[in-house]
Each structure stands twice: as structure tokens, then as C-alpha cells.
Amino acid sequence: MAEYRAYLTGVGGQGTLLATKILAEAAIHAGHNALASEVHGMAQRGGVVESTVLIGDIRSPIISDGEADVLLGFEPLETYRAMGKCSEDSVVISNDVPVMPFSVTIGKDEYPDVATLFGFIRKRVRQLNTLDARILALKAGAALSTNIVMIGALARSGVLPVPREAFEEIIRTKTKKRFVETNLKAFDLGFGTL
Amino acid sequence: MHPLLTEETGKKLLLLGNEAIVRGALEAGLAFATTYPGTPSSEIADNFFQIAAESDLYFEYSTNEKVALETAAGAAVCGVRTMCSMKHVGLNVAADPLMTLAYVGVRGGLVIVVADDPSMFSSQNEQDSRIYAGLSNLPMLEPRSAEEAKEMTKEAFDLSEKLELPVLLRTTTRLSHYRGIVTTGALRSPKTNGDFQKDSSRFVTVPSVARVRHKVLLEQAEKAREMACRSSFNTIVGSGPWGIVTSGMANNYVEDAVRDLGIEDKVGFLRLGFTHPFPEDLAEKFIRSAEKILVVEELEPVMENALKVVAQSKGLATPIVGKGPETFSRLYEYEPGKVRDVIARFFGIDYTSCTPIDIKKNPEQARLPMRPPNLCAGCPHRSTYYAVNSVLKEKGVEAVFPTDIGCYTLGVLPPLQVADFLICMGSSVTSAAGISKVTGKKVIAFIGDSTFFHSGITGLINAVHNKHKFILVVLDNGTTAMTGHQPNPGMEITPPGWNKPSISIEAIVRSCGVEQVTVVNPVNLSKTKEAIRQAVASDELSVILAKAPCPLYERRMLGTKPKRKFFVGPECNTDCTECVDTLGCPAMYKNTSPGAETTVTIDEQLCIGCGMCIQICKKIRPKKI
Numbered sequence: 001m002a003e004y005r006a007y008l009t010g011v012g013g014q015g016t017l018l019a020t021k022i023l024a025e026a027a028i029h030a031g032h033n034a035l036a037s038e039v040h041g042m043a044q045r046g047g048v049v050e051s052t053v054l055i056g057d058i059r060s061p062i063i064s065d066g067e068a069d070v071l072l073g074f075e076p077l078e079t080y081r082a083m084g085k086c087s088e089d090s091v092v093i094s095n096d097v098p099v100m101p102f103s104v105t106i107g108k109d110e111y112p113d114v115a116t117l118f119g120f121i122r123k124r125v126r127q128l129n130t131l132d133a134r135i136l137a138l139k140a141g142a143a144l145s146t147n148i149v150m151i152g153a154l155a156r157s158g159v160l161p162v163p164r165e166a167f168e169e170i171i172r173t174k175t176k177k178r179f180v181e182t183n184l185k186a187f188d189l190g191f192g193t194l
Numbered sequence: 195m196h197p198l199l200t201e202e203t204g205k206k207l208l209l210l211g212n213e214a215i216v217r218g219a220l221e222a223g224l225a226f227a228t229t230y231p232g233t234p235s236s237e238i239a240d241n242f243f244q245i246a247a248e249s250d251l252y253f254e255y256s257t258n259e260k261v262a263l264e265t266a267a268g269a270a271v272c273g274v275r276t277m278c279s280m281k282h283v284g285l286n287v288a289a290d291p292l293m294t295l296a297y298v299g300v301r302g303g304l305v306i307v308v309a310d311d312p313s314m315f316s317s318q319n320e321q322d323s324r325i326y327a328g329l330s331n332l333p334m335l336e337p338r339s340a341e342e343a344k345e346m347t348k349e350a351f352d353l354s355e356k357l358e359l360p361v362l363l364r365t366t367t368r369l370s371h372y373r374g375i376v377t378t379g380a381l382r383s384p385k386t387n388g389d390f391q392k393d394s395s396r397f398v399t400v401p402s403v404a405r406v407r408h409k410v411l412l413e414q415a416e417k418a419r420e421m422a423c424r425s426s427f428n429t430i431v432g433s434g435p436w437g438i439v440t441s442g443m444a445n446n447y448v449e450d451a452v453r454d455l456g457i458e459d460k461v462g463f464l465r466l467g468f469t470h471p472f473p474e475d476l477a478e479k480f481i482r483s484a485e486k487i488l489v490v491e492e493l494e495p496v497m498e499n500a501l502k503v504v505a506q507s508k509g510l511a512t513p514i515v516g517k518g519p520e521t522f523s524r525l526y527e528y529e530p531g532k533v534r535d536v537i538a539r540f541f542g543i544d545y546t547s548c549t550p551i552d553i554k555k556n557p558e559q560a561r562l563p564m565r566p567p568n569l570c571a572g573c574p575h576r577s578t579y580y581a582v583n584s585v586l587k588e589k590g591v592e593a594v595f596p597t598d599i600g601c602y603t604l605g606v607l608p609p610l611q612v613a614d615f616l617i618c619m620g621s622s623v624t625s626a627a628g629i630s631k632v633t634g635k636k637v638i639a640f641i642g643d644s645t646f647f648h649s650g651i652t653g654l655i656n657a658v659h660n661k662h663k664f665i666l667v668v669l670d671n672g673t674t675a676m677t678g679h680q681p682n683p684g685m686e687i688t689p690p691g692w693n694k695p696s697i698s699i700e701a702i703v704r705s706c707g708v709e710q711v712t713v714v715n716p717v718n719l720s721k722t723k724e725a726i727r728q729a730v731a732s733d734e735l736s737v738i739l740a741k742a743p744c745p746l747y748e749r750r751m752l753g754t755k756p757k758r759k760f761f762v763g764p765e766c767n768t769d770c771t772e773c774v775d776t777l778g779c780p781a782m783y784k785n786t787s788p789g790a791e792t793t794v795t796i797d798e799q800l801c802i803g804c805g806m807c808i809q810i811c812k813k814i815r816p817k818k819i
Contacts, residue, residue: 011565024373025208034208037372039315046780047567059339059446061372064531066550080553081562087548101565105783106609106774107792109563116558124551 003056004160005063009082010074011099012046015147018175019072020051022151025174026166027055037061046102048078055160070159072150074133075099080117083124090125091159094118095133095150129157136189142179145186152190164191196245205378211369212237214340214376215307218347219277220245222303223382226269227253228262230648231677232281233316234370235309239279240678247691250386255680258619258648259284263291263306270304270360271397272388275351279307282323283618287649289326292360296330297407298397299358299414302388303351307363309370312492313527318599318618320526322493327362327470331415334362334470335427338445340374346427346467348379353421357414362470366492368443368527419471427467430480434460436541437484437512439477439497441466444490444528451534455543472500481505481512488540489516492528515540566607571781572802574742575602575669577716579610580777580806582638582667585726593636594629598622598650600642601676601744602669609778612640620649627653627662636730637664644674644682646699651706657735658707665729666737669716670699671744679747687743687751703737710736717742719809745802756803758816760796766813767791773811782807 006023010016020036027034035054052063066087073079073094086092096114103109122128133149140149148171154160155167171183197207198217209217215238219227227246229239239255246253252269256262259280266278280288285308292306308326311317327334335350337343347363354361395403422428438461440448445465452461464480466473481487481504489498498516505514517524521536531547538545553559569576579602586593597603597613598621606613615625626639641650646668654666672687674680681689683697703711710732712725722740729736748754769791774782781800785793796807796814808814 012567021208021373028206028208028375033375035372035374036208037368039371046565046570048565058450060450060530061368061374061446062529064529064534064547066548067531077562078565080559083551083553086551088551089548090551100783101563102568102778102780103563103565105780106778107771107784107786108608111563112559120553120556120558121551 002161003058004054004069005058005067006053006055006070006072006160007063007068007082007085008051008053008072008074009078010049011078012049014049014074014099015144016049016051016074019147019151020053022167022170022174023053023154023162025170026162027053027160029169030162030166032056032161035061048081050082070154070157072154074147074150076114076117077101077112080112080121083121086125088124088126091127091157092121092125093129093150093153093157095146096130097132097134129153131190131193133190136193137186140186140189141182145179145182148183148186149190152187153193155187156191156193196241196248198241199245199249199381200378201381203378203380207376207378208373209340209376210237210371210373211337211340211343211365212371213241214343215347215363215365216241216245217376217378218344219305220381221344221379222348222351223275223384224251224277225274225384225386226266226276227251227278228256228266229279230256230259230262230284231674231680232284233677234311234365234367235279235281235307236677236680237370238307240680250384252386255682257683259288260291263288263295266304267291267295267300269388270300270302271298272390273302274385274388275303277305277307280309281317282308282310282321283317283319284308285323285326287619292326292330294399295360296332297399297404297411300354300360301358303354304360305347305350305354305363306360307365309365309367310493311367313367315367318616320493322496323364324469324496325494328496331411332360332362332470333357333418333468334364336364336442336467336469337369338442338467340372340376342427342467343369344376349427357418359414359418364442366443366527415471419473422468422471422473423476425468425473428473428476429465430476430483431463431465432458433462433483435485436461437464437480437487438490438537439464439466439480439487439501440490441469441497442492444492444533447528447530447533448490448537450530451537454534455538455545457541457543466497469497472497474504477501477504478508481508481510481514484512486513487515488521488537489514490522490533491516494524567604568607568778568780569601569604570746571779571800572745572804573601574671574716574740575605576610576777576779577719577804577806578667578669578722578740579605579612581716581719581722581726582612583610583776585723585730589727589730591636591730593638594633596622596625596629596637596639598641598645600645602640602642605640609775619645620653623650623653623657623666626664626666627657627660630662630664639664639666641666641668643668643670643672643684643699647683651702654703654706654708663733663735668699668703668737668739670739670741671747673744673747675744675747679744679750687748689751700739703739708735708737710734711739713739713741715742716740717804717806719806745804756801756819758803758818759798759801760803760805760808760814761798761817762794762796763813763815766793773807773814777807777810779807
């Protein structure tokens with residue numbers, strides 16, 4: 001059986017951990033073995049949140065440098081920072097809406113030019129897809145659904161052996177009831193962008 | 195119903211390692227659980243907290259790990275199945291009861307879960323708790339997967355009762371915080387009532403008893419060693435001239451590496467899960483089967499040294515290699531690629547791994563802004579820190595800031611920078627005494643409410659009694675915020691159904707004998723500054739209790755929403771950015787564009803309306819929402 005490694009990165013509060021859980025549950029629902037790994041703790045206070053989902057006959061829950069099949073970036077700077085997890089064979093899907101690091105908001109650092117970051121990535125990986133996940137989430141009804149938009153975009157890329165229906169089933173059964181409708185719409189919008 | 199209470203057996207759940215431990219404990223008939231929260235162990239107890247509300251399980255957040263273990267020991271000697279969970283440094287706090295509890299033992303199964311944190315994702319050190327198993331002579335189990343975590347937890351209770359000893363179950367951050375598939379077994383209904391059968395010749399460790407009990411412990415440890423040799427968690431897998439010994443999470447990296455390298459038919463594994471007492475006979479058999487042996491274990495060379503002892507005592511010269519400049523480090527968490535590289539090099543296998551993209555080679559982007567965690571918008575700790583900094587600036591006083599463990603440790607970052615010394619829970623109060631005594635400088639120490647209950651009180655009594663002179667600021671946000679808002683004895687906003695009394699920090703501080711005590715709401719800047727001015731002017735020990743609830747906790751418990759937000763008026767066009775520069779509130783940001791004045795904007799999405807900033811600049815104004 002083939003193996004797939006997905007690396008997710010974003011900023012505390014963006015819902016990357018729920019996205020991680022949905023992806024792993026959807027893979028299991030589709031009949032695969034899956035593992036996931038999260039970093040808790042200090043990350044909750046606006047820090048970087050990284051997680052992994054491993055599908056297939058893999059036992060290690062960590063992705064070593066260069067070994068991600070797909071990188072799902074919730075924030076452009078964090079997508080770029082995590083490029084060490086990718087190789088020329090990787091597919092990268094990234095939100096293009098920056099979340100300013102604190103050092104930038106207080107004027108100590110400059111946020112890099114997003115187009116330059118993406119330009120660097122595009123030349124080095126198999127495929128880069130970018131989207132404005134925030135706009136699509138707002139269109140679905142809640143900025144908080146940005147993570148589900150990203151999952152929709154991941155589903156559309158077809159990099160992972162998880163069909164659309166599996167994601168939808170998990171969104172229906174494992175996300176909060178009052179958000180299911182918004183989440184399904186967010187998934188749809190993410191799915192339609194690429 | 196709590197998902198971990200499902201009666202259905204054979205159900206496949208995707209669980210955190212920590213959740214798997216909880217399920218295992220429930221399948222073993224756990225009746226009594228205690229903890230002090232600490233990453234990466236916290237989810238174990240947080241699940242027990244929820245489960246206790248809908249089952250016969252007794253659970254408590256104890257004031258510290260020593261208290262938690264002694265409370266658990268009391269239940270376990272009465273024959274009740276008990277679990278006590280903590281992070282690695284928590285076991286230092288509980289080390290005193292641990293060492294002698296090993297002498298007296300238990301009657302009901304007692305499993306002590308200790309969660310190590312290689313790489314220090316959220317800890318002050320990366321000590322290896324396996325050494326405590328050697329120090330205490332207690333059995334230790336180390337799961338390699340979520341499924342095994344559940345099974346081992348069940349086995350740990352049986353083992354504990356067979357040996358009448360507490361059993362240590364050790365995880366690492368990766369095991370605790372990864373998700374794997376776990377198959378449910380049958381739940382066992384707990385025996386919640388115990389009986390204390392008196393036996394002073396066993397349970398009262400005066401020297402004459404302790405001398406006897408130490409001998410009993412060593413005898414039990416030898417029985418445990420035999421059990422470890424026969425345990426299904428300790429196996430030799432495969433065979434070949436090359437030997438690899440692993441335990442815990444490292445197992446997974448090794449298995450993936452051996453498969454990636456295609457050397458399955460050349461390698462024999464000694465896979466250990468019941469790691470202490472070291473299964474010497476099994477190890478001897480394994481050493482004899484291999485030409486050379488690589489030991490893969492994170493942190494300290496515990497198994498490596500144990501294997502070398504076996505080899506030496508049996509006169510075996512088989513090379514056994516673990517830590518070393520060409521092999522593995524004693525530092526940090528391992529990862530599969532690193533393990534694969536070392537295995538390939540050690541056994542002389544050609545292997546080229548893929549080439550990662552190197553962003554350091556991008557000349558257009560030499561430096562990236564970092565993204566460290568920060569105190570939240572509206573955090574009352576920021577207000578207290580701001581007030582301290584502004585009073586010291588106003589008085590031209592330089593101070594030393596011993597700090598403590600909690601969200602407020604983030605005060606170390608610019609622009610607040612109010613943290614100078616930190617070693618462990620409670621060290622703010624005590625180190626302040628030493629620093630102030632020998633430097634004669636103004637010393638302002640910070641401690642949170644939960645940390646104060648954990649280990650601040652004895653230090654404060656010491657400071658009063660020995661006439662130490664410093665300022666202690668208790669940052670009381672009414673919850674154990676850093677680890678996920680667990681309850682503590684001082685909280686006033688309580689979870690639904692809570693029926694435990696709240697204990698006043700102010701009353702404790704006064705009863706310790708502190709004469710200068712001021713209680714302030716840190717969000718009220720002028721009163722807070724006045725309290726700090728008085729404390730700075732005084733030459734005595736003083737305590738400022740800065741009391742305001744954690745806004746995240748308040749919102750979670752009470753559903754409170756901000757009634758107002760703040761905005762910066764259009765007259766902010768003078769290049770003044772003092773608010774951002776001194777407060778460091780994440781809701782504020784600078785607008786810079788070439789040729790124009792720098793202005794400040796407040797992000798309405800992030801502002802929670804605490805009203806701190808309005809007290810430092812007249813150009814900031816409220817807006818009802």
C-alpha cells in the first residue's frame with residue numbers, strides 16, 4: 001500500500017488541529033490506516049502550530065525534512081518557513097492571507113513580500129496552489145471556517161487517497177452541529193477554487 | 195456521554211496517546227485519580243475530570259504532584275485502583291513520596307504516569323524520567339503506540355497488584371500528543387470503596403521497618419525482572435547479524451527505517467516496553483544472537499548502559515553502540531530521517547534520502563520574522579507588567595525580576611521584559627530572597643495563582659520568618675491558564691456543578707505574616723501603579739495581589755462578550771507609538787508608509803475591550819458594540 005505524508009502549518013487560533021483531526025478521520029473513513037501528530041502547549045498563544053497526518057503503512061507520526069507529499073499552509077509566512085519539509089516532488093497548498101507576527105505589528109520586523117515567497121516555492125516544488133481562504137470562509141458564513149476551506153482545497157488537489165465524500169461525512173459527524181452547514185459550504189468553496 | 199466511556203467493544207477510535215491511557219485505565223476499573231496538570235500529560239487528567247462528572251470515578255486536581263501522589267498512595271494502600279499523572283518535572287516534586295512509597299508498596303493497583311518532553315516543547319528541561327525507575331527500583335512500562343498505551347495501562351494495574359508496588363508508565367510528548375487507532379475493550383466497573391488494614395510493620399517507615407522494607411523492595415524488583423523477561427511487551431522480532439534495541443516511540447522510527455532501507459532480513463530487534471527492571475536474560479540471549487548492536491533511545495543512554503552491564507558480566511565482547519558523535523545524541527527528540535541515517539551509516543548501507551528545499555539558500559529572504567507565543571490581547575498580566583515597568587521608570591529604579599511557571603513567563607519577551615530568573619515551580623518567591631539578600635537590589639518576583647498554591651506558600655513563610663525584603667506580585671487570574679484552564683483552589687469563576695470551596699490567596703498571604711498586602715485589579719492602572727509605588731518605596735517584604743480573571747477562561751465559563759472595543763482617534767498622526775512600544779498588545783499594530791507619519795491602529799477583531807490602553811493615551815477612545 002502506498003504511503004502519504006501531509007504536513008499542516010499555521011498560527012494558533014487558525015484551527016489547524018481540527019483540520020488535522022478531520023483529515024485523519026476522513027482517511028480512516030476511506031479505509032486507510034492513519035496517524036496524526038500535534039504540538040500543544042505554548043503554540044496556543046499565537047505561536048506556530050504544526051501537525052502531521054500520515055496515511056498508509058507508516059508507524060512514525062513525524063515527517064522528516066523533505067518527506068512531505070503535501071504541505072497545507074494556513075498562512076503564507078508559515079508555509080514558507082516549513083518548506084524544509086518539502087522536496088521537488090511535493091505539492092504545496094497555501095492560504096495567501098498573512099497573519100502578522102507580533103514583531104511585525106510592533107514595527108521591529110518587516111513581513112516578507114508574499115508574491116516573492118510564493119515565487120520561490122513555485123520554482124522548487126511539483127505544484128503550488130494558493131487561495132484566499134479567509135474570503136471564502138467569510139462567504140461560507142464564518143471566518144472561523146478558514147480551516148475547512150483549506151481542507152476543501154486539499155481534497156480537490158487529489159494528492160491524498162481520500163474522496164470528497166469521506167471528508168463531508170466527517171465534517172457532518174465530527175464537527176460541532178451548529179457549524180456543520182457553514183463547514184460544508186466552506187469545504188465546497190475550498191474544493192471549487194483550484 | 196463522554197466518548198471514552200463507550201460500552202461498545204471492538205470499536206476503532208482515533209485517540210491521542212493520552213486518551214488511550216485514559217481508556218486503558220477505565221478498562222482496568224480505575225476508581226481514583228489525581229494529578230497536577232502539566233504539558234504533555236494534561237489531557238489525561240482533563241478527560242478524567244469530565245468522566246468523573248458522569249461515572250463513579252473520583253478525580254481531583256491536587257495542589258501539586260507531591261500532594262497528588264500521596265493522596266493517590268492513600269487510596270491505593272486501601273486496595274483501590276488508582277492513577278496519578280504528571281509531567282516529568284512534576285515527578286521531581288513527587289520524588290520524595292515516590293522513593294519511600296516504593297518501600298511500603300500498595301494493595302490496589304497504583305499507576306503513576308510520567309510524561310517526558312524531549313526537545314522541551316513546553317518545559318524547562320528534558321530530564322529522562324526512566325532514571326527514576328532505577329532510582330526507586332519500581333517497574334516501568336513505555337508504550338510505543340496509542341494501542342499499546344491502552345493495553346499497557348491495563349497491564350500496569352495487574353502488575354502493580356501482583357507485585358504490590360506502584361508502576362511507572364512513561365510517555366513522551368510525541369506519544370502523548372499523536373493520534374493513533376485504538377480498539378476498545380470491555381469497561382470494568384470500578385471498586386470504589388477500600389479498607390485500610392493496619393500493618394505498622396509495613397506502612398510506618400521508622401528505620402527498623404524501612405530496613406526490612408528495602409529488602410522486600412529488592413526482592414520484588416527481582417520478581418519484576420523475571421516478569422519483564424517473559425512480558426509480551428518485551429520481544430525479539432526477526433533475526434539477523436545486525437541487532438537493534440529500542441523502546442517507546444523510537445520503535446516506530448526504527449521499524450519505518452528498516453523497511454525503507456530494505457534490511458528486514460538482516461536485522462533482529464530487541465523491542466522493549468517493560469523496560470525496568472531491565473530484562474537481563476532476554477538481553478543476554480539477544481546480545482548472543484547479534485554481531486553488532488545499535489541502541490536507539492531518546493535522551494539518556496539507559497538501555498545502552500544496561501546492555502553493556504549484561505555484556506560485561508557475561509563476558510561478551512559484542513559491540514554495543516548508542517550515544518556518540520557518529521550515532522545518536524542525548525539531546526532532543528529524534529525523528530525518522532535521523533534514525534534512518536544513523537542505522538544506514540552504522541551498518542554500512544548505501545542510502546540517499548531526498549533533498550529538502552533549503553530556504554536558507556534564498557538570497558531574497560535572508561531573515562524571517564519569528565512568531566513566538568505572546569500574552570493574549572486583554573491579558574491582565576500585561577497590565578500588571580506595564581504598571582511595574584512604568585513605576586520603575588518613573589522612580590529611576592532598576593529591579594531584578596525572578597519569575598515563575600505559567601502564561602506570565604511570556605513576560606520575558608519584549609517589550610515587557612520582566613523575567614530575569616526561572617528554574618522551577620515556586621522558585622520566584624525563594625530565589626527572590628537569595629537575590630535580594632546578597633545584592634541589596636530591589637527585587638520584584640512574579641508568581642501565578644496556581645503556582646502559588648503549588649509551591650509558593652512555604653517560600654513566602656520562609657521569607658517572612660527570615661526577614662527577607664522583596665516585592666512578591668501574585669498574578670491571580672483565577673485559573674491554571676497555561677495548561678488549559680484547569681481549576682485550582684483559589685478560583686472564583688467555577689465550572690458547572692462545581693461544589694468545592696474557594697480558598698483566598700489574600701487570607702493565606704496575611705496568615706503567613708506578611709504585613710504589607712495590597713489587592714488591586716491590574717486593569718485599573720492608576721491604583722495598580724500606586725500599590726507598586728508604595729511597595730517600591732518600602733523596605734519591607736510586601737505582597738501585591740493583582741487579581742483579574744483570565745479573559746479566555748471568563749469567556750469560556752460565563753460566555754461574556756466584550757461590551758466595547760477601542761479605536762485610535764484620527765489625531766494619532768505624530769509618530770508617537772508609545773502604546774505599542776510599551777504594552778505590546780497583539781491587538782495593536784503600527785502603520786508605516788514611506789513619507790507619512792507612523793500611526794497606530796487597534797484591530798477590532800482582536801481587541802477584547804479591557805481598557806488598558808485608554809489609560810495611557812487620550813487618543814484612544816471607546817466604541818460601544
